[in-house]
Amino acid sequence: MSAIWNDRPHVTASASSxxxxxxxxxxxxEYLLSPLLLVVVLVGWEYGVGLIGAxxxxxxxxxxxxxxxxxxxxxxxxxxxxxxIHTGVTVAEIVxxxxxxxxxxxxxxxxxxxxxxLDATLQPYIxxxxxxxxxxxxxIVVLWFGFGLTSKVVIICLLTFFPLLxxxxxxxRSVEPERLELMxxxxxxxxxxxxxxRLPSALPYIFAGxxxxxxxxxxxxxxxxxxxxQRGLGTLILTMNAQMNxxxxxxxxxxxxxxxxxxxxxxxxxxxxxxxxxxxxxRAIGS
Amino acid sequence: xxxxxxxxxxxxSRGQSIGKRPMITIKQxxxxxxxxxxxxxxxxxxxNLSVADGEFVTIVGPSGCGKSTLLKIxxxxxxxxxxxxxxxxxxxxxxxxxxxxxxxxxxxxxxxxILDNVxxxxxxxxxxxxxxxxxxxxxxxxxxxxxxxxxxxxxLSGGMQQRAAITRALVCNPSILLMDEPFGALDAMTREQMxxxxxxxxxxxxxxxxxxxxxxxxxxxLGDRVVVMSPRPGRISEIITIDTARPRGLDVMGEPEFGxxxxxxxxxxxxxxxxxxxxxxGEGIS
Numbered sequence: 001m002s003a004i005w006n007d008r009p010h011v012t013a014s015a016s017s018x019x020x021x022x023x024x025x026x027x028x029x030e031y032l033l034s035p036l037l038l039v040v041v042l043v044g045w046e047y048g049v050g051l052i053g054a055x056x057x058x059x060x061x062x063x064x065x066x067x068x069x070x071x072x073x074x075x076x077x078x079x080x081x082x083x084x085i086h087t088g089v090t091v092a093e094i095v096x097x098x099x100x101x102x103x104x105x106x107x108x109x110x111x112x113x114x115x116x117x118l119d120a121t122l123q124p125y126i127x128x129x130x131x132x133x134x135x136x137x138x139x140i141v142v143l144w145f146g147f148g149l150t151s152k153v154v155i156i157c158l159l160t161f162f163p164l165l166x167x168x169x170x171x172x173r174s175v176e177p178e179r180l181e182l183m184x185x186x187x188x189x190x191x192x193x194x195x196x197x198r199l200p201s202a203l204p205y206i207f208a209g210x211x212x213x214x215x216x217x218x219x220x221x222x223x224x225x226x227x228x229x230q231r232g233l234g235t236l237i238l239t240m241n242a243q244m245n246x247x248x249x250x251x252x253x254x255x256x257x258x259x260x261x262x263x264x265x266x267x268x269x270x271x272x273x274x275x276x277x278x279x280x281x282x283r284a285i286g287s
Numbered sequence: 288x289x290x291x292x293x294x295x296x297x298x299x300s301r302g303q304s305i306g307k308r309p310m311i312t313i314k315q316x317x318x319x320x321x322x323x324x325x326x327x328x329x330x331x332x333x334x335n336l337s338v339a340d341g342e343f344v345t346i347v348g349p350s351g352c353g354k355s356t357l358l359k360i361x362x363x364x365x366x367x368x369x370x371x372x373x374x375x376x377x378x379x380x381x382x383x384x385x386x387x388x389x390x391x392x393x394x395x396x397x398x399x400x401i402l403d404n405v406x407x408x409x410x411x412x413x414x415x416x417x418x419x420x421x422x423x424x425x426x427x428x429x430x431x432x433x434x435x436x437x438x439x440x441x442x443l444s445g446g447m448q449q450r451a452a453i454t455r456a457l458v459c460n461p462s463i464l465l466m467d468e469p470f471g472a473l474d475a476m477t478r479e480q481m482x483x484x485x486x487x488x489x490x491x492x493x494x495x496x497x498x499x500x501x502x503x504x505x506x507x508x509l510g511d512r513v514v515v516m517s518p519r520p521g522r523i524s525e526i527i528t529i530d531t532a533r534p535r536g537l538d539v540m541g542e543p544e545f546g547x548x549x550x551x552x553x554x555x556x557x558x559x560x561x562x563x564x565x566x567x568x569g570e571g572i573s
Contacts, residue, residue, distance in 0.1 A: 178390065181364065181390075181394075182388075182394045184364060185362055185364060185388045186382070186388075186408040186411050187381075187382045187383075187384055187408075187412055188411045196407070196410075196411070197396070278397070279397075
């Protein structure tokens with residue numbers, strides 16, 4: 001009985017039965033349910049395809065997708081038939097476009113929001129441009145910058161620029177006036193007010209913008225490659241589609257999902273370190 | 288006569304030199320706000336007040352009497368529209384380093400630890416950080432926050448957060464502490480404890496304190512003098528000297544003198560609000 005009052009009860013209890021499993025199930029049932037859902041869906045998919053008699057080029061079973069993925073990844077790094085070179089090109093586009101686009105958006109949003117008049121003057125135009133689907137510009141951007149890396153980077157820049165511009169402006173606008181008043185009362189200058197109060201206060205908004213931008217970056221790369229490119233996962237999808245290689249197309253989607261997950265995970269990791277204090281953030285990510 | 292000497296004695300017993308030198312002088316102060324629609328609102332009108340070095344002055348008044356505005360002008364956060372405000376014989380134009388300020392909300396930065404929050408003014412003013420740190424530790428111990436230096440504000444109760452805010456106001460060793468309803472957001476028990484603590488901090492540090500409050504008992508309990516303000520426009524309606532001996536314990540609140548003082552101020556309040564009512568009904572009839 002006294003063992004229960006041990007400061008690590010689950011360790012003591014595990015001697016008799018795997019109660020750590022019970023503890024985990026009680027506190028985080030989703031740890032079991034989420035993988036279980038995946039297994040159910042995959043198994044259902046695998047056998048469902050056969051049941052409804054869908055041809056493989058329309059909807060391939062998961063096993064074929066995994067096989068296609070394996071085949072593509074087992075080619076040489078520079079082989080044009082393999083996945084590596086295309087993945088490399090697409091990732092390069094995404095990383096450069098995301099970094100440049102969000103950096104410019106953040107910088108401009110920060111500068112604009114420091115001057116109330118500038119903010120108010122530009123506001124209607126920003127709203128107007130924001131409601132234009134930038135992705136529609138992809139064909140013209142390819143026309144301007146060619147089939148190489150540059151055009152895709154420009155498209156991604158366009159897509160990632162606005163989320164950062166808008167969220168950083170919103171972030172700086174929403175700084176509690178009390179914080180600014182306190183800074184003024186203790187004799188802080190403009191610069192100190194910015195670094196010590198405004199920027200940290202705006203950071204949760206900026207990270208929300210970065211997360212949006214990371215999703216848009218992948219979309220921009222693929223659409224850009226659809227419109228016109230020689231390499232990249234988007235071109236690979238087009239080629240495979242033309243060859244009615246359904247399993248191949250789906251295997252590229254798996255790679256794209258991994259790229260998205262890595263970016264998302266990276267951002268979360270940084271956010272967790274920088275924004276441990278933010279209520280809004282804690283509510284938003286639900287932890 | 289009797290009252291005056293009692294106050295002098297009391298101040299002397301704290302071992303403080305009060306002299307004649309006023310720490311804060313306010314002469315014929317006016318503040319007019321102009322609204323977006325070009326309406327002029329008289330927030331403060333003809334305020335005259337002189338606060339001695341080491342004195343504890345409390346200001347009470349109904350909402351809208353301009354007491355917060357007065358404090359912000361003293362802090363150099365907003366300009367006045369007329370009259371003179373000087374601190375230590377210098378006119379106030381901008382926030383001064385010898386003034387510490389405490390707001391109703393603690394306004395601690397959630398991304399900074401308690402210690403880093405307390406050190407913020409020292410950091411901003413480019414003080415010797417080593418010295419500031421040791422002072423911060425001393426002050427945190429004095430306000431009862433020893434051991435909480437590394438905690439974040441969200442880990443502290445409201446009362447503890449406000450203690451941290453007071454510590455932050457004291458860290459650069461200002462000679463004046465301005466407090467704008469510092470305990471307004473706290474529950475009654477915590478509030479009484481904070482009143483006792485503030486009295487102790489004041490007696491130990493010898494600061495000049497101006498404290499704004501909604502609570503008449505709090506004003507009478509803490510103040511050497513209670514400034515009663517009336518609204519529209521904000522004016523000083525009366526200044527009452529409280530000569531109850533220091534240190535005052537909570538039992539003071541049960542004494543007849545305390546009751547007399549609070550009920551007198553309450554009557555002043557009622558007179559103000561009645562004047563208001565008659566105005567309103569008068570308007571309604573015409």
